Amino acid sequence: MITFEDVTKRFPDGTVAVDHLDLEIPTGRTTVLVGPSGCGKTTSLRMINRMVELTSGTVAIDGDDVRTREPAVLRRSIGYVIQQAGLFPHRTVLDNIATVPFLLGWDKRKARERAGELMELVGLEPGQARRYPHQLSGGQQQRVGVARALAADPPVLLMDEPFSAVDPVVRASLQEELIRLQDELQKTIVFVTHDIEEAVKIGDAIAVFRPGGRLAQFDVPERLLAEPVDEFVEGFIGYDRGVRRLSFFPARTLSLRSDVVVDAGTSAEKARSVARDAAEPWLLVVDPDKRPLGWVSAETLEGAAGDRELGSLALVGYGHIFVVATDSLRAALDASVLSPAGRAIGVDTDGTVVGVVSQADLGAAIWSAGDAAVPVGGRD
Ligand SMILES: Nc1ncnc2c1ncn2[C@@H]1O[C@H](COP(=O)(O)OP(=O)(O)OP(=O)(O)O)[C@@H](O)[C@H]1O
Ligand SMILES: [Mg+2]
Known part of the structure; x- marks a missing residue:
């Protein structure tokens, strides 16, 4: 700690x-x-x-005041990653990563071997080992920065806006890599950002600072979004915190309707009766592999010749899907809002359709996710 x-x-x-500042940063977790x-x-x-x-005051690692440690020695037990990676421009990728092992006097071959392992761990290609930092993309340079910080296997990793200089797509993949790495390594990570989305995504705990260097709130992300302590925190985490909180609720708790999912070979006449029985204005048409093809409205069905197969009708694009087993209520809600039928399509991890859920049913599920989901209904 x-x-x-x-x-x-x-x-x-x-x-x-x-x-x-009073703060307790837990061991083996990511604190933002x-x-x-x-x-x-x-x-x-x-x-x-x-x-x-x-x-004034005291900073201690596992009870040891950092001031009792020689700074240079202390820093070798603490990885440090900064924006723009801060790599040595005249050293190869491999030697950049091996910086601390070299400093620690490791045998050169052993240090480079370790650097090679780390390249793999952070998702770099072995062929990039002999390149120089300027020959890498921004995202790759950040990976080298992370690998370098991990080289001597320090228990603590400090990261100061490590991903803020790369584009949003690369940034998202670096964040996911970090989550995956942390699952494996369980370092004590202290991560600085001014992006609350990033904080919620990667943090086990989040410390919100207010201007003047004071701590405003320290909490797990879920509670921070549910119960900001004051207007400053509420303003900082943003107006859509209720919706963002839904990312903590799994979509697998939703009950999906499969009675409104019909095969492309179904006749319009048969589909009309399915729609009437289901009392639903939209049916989802799927191919023989149960992959979504598009929506057909009850209205279209009423106007179609009874023997026409659904696959031959003009379908409405099916829009967005969510993965039932792994996505959150937020992803399901998003899929329903983006859907031309106002319904979200839930699929299996292999892409086959499980069923669909309407916005009304989603709303009920969000509501019954308990007290926890109340902000969505605005009963704050
Ligand atoms: N060496 C310094 N001398 C004087 N003031 C400093 C020094 N370093 C930082 N400050 C001031 O201390 C305050 C906190 O700076 P700090 O760099 O910790 O902020 P930050 O939260 O990391 O900001 P940012 O999000 O912009 O990186 C700022 O007002 C800054 O101007
Ligand atoms: Mg800063």
């Missing part, structure tokens, strides 16, 4: 960057520090590895 006890940092010019620019996130992070010396 990393503990901040009544920690203040005042710079020589009088700026109070961090003001009486988030807040607007200038609120003291970087300063807090750097007090852990003594790149910034605190003015």
